[in-house]
Amino acid sequence: NFMIEHLEILIKNSKIKPMVNQIQLNPQCTEDKLLAYCRENNICVEGWSPLIQGKAFEREILQDMARKYNKTIAQICVRFVFQLGAIPIPKSANPDRIVNNGDVFNFEISEEDMKAIASLNVYGRIGDQPNVPRKFQNAGFKIS
Known part of the structure; x- marks a missing residue:
């Protein structure tokens, strides 16, 4: 869960x-910016x-896209991430959903x-922001 600034520190010091x-x-x-940075740095x-x-x-x-492509919403989301150039890792314990994904x-x-x-x-995003300590997550702080 590294952002660009974290990766730059790691690259510089590792x-x-x-x-x-x-x-x-x-x-x-x-x-988008993080994906581009990662691509540039392999x-x-x-x-x-x-x-x-x-x-x-x-x-x-996503419901509309699933109908348009005759796919499930999950397949649309997984394919979307794949086409962004990343490896999607959907979570499921259901064997049929794993195959479908x-x-x-x-x-x-x-x-x-x-x-x-x-x-x-x-x-x-859903969940915590990687740049903001948890105690500040809902305190009105915004990190750009």
């Missing part, structure tokens, strides 16, 4: 630079919570639809 950065990455938290990105901790099923645009290599989301899905970015 003998071995980070190879993987696992971050929250989903339709409402796309982390750091593989793993995207956790591609289904927005279940909130994806409430988002109308992996069945995303037989379609591609159009560039126009990728932008439409990314419009969910207005909802922002």
Whole structure:
């Protein structure tokens, strides 16, 4: 869960630079600048919570995309993260859902639809911000 400033410190002060950065990455938290930074520095990105901790099923645009592509909402979210250039890591204990989540290599989301899905970015991240200590999370502090 390293942000750019964390990665810069690590790269500057380590003998071995980070190879993987696992971050929250989903339709409402796309982390464009961080993804670009990781690409530029050959750091593989793993995207956790591609289904927005279940909130994806409430988002109308994802419901529309699932119908359009004849896929599940979960498949749309997993494919979205994959097309951003990251490795999506959806969580499930259900064997059928695990198989379904992996069945995303037989379609591609159009560039126009990728932008439409990314419009969910207005909802922002779920959970804690990596740059803000937990005691300040809801105290009105904003880190840009």
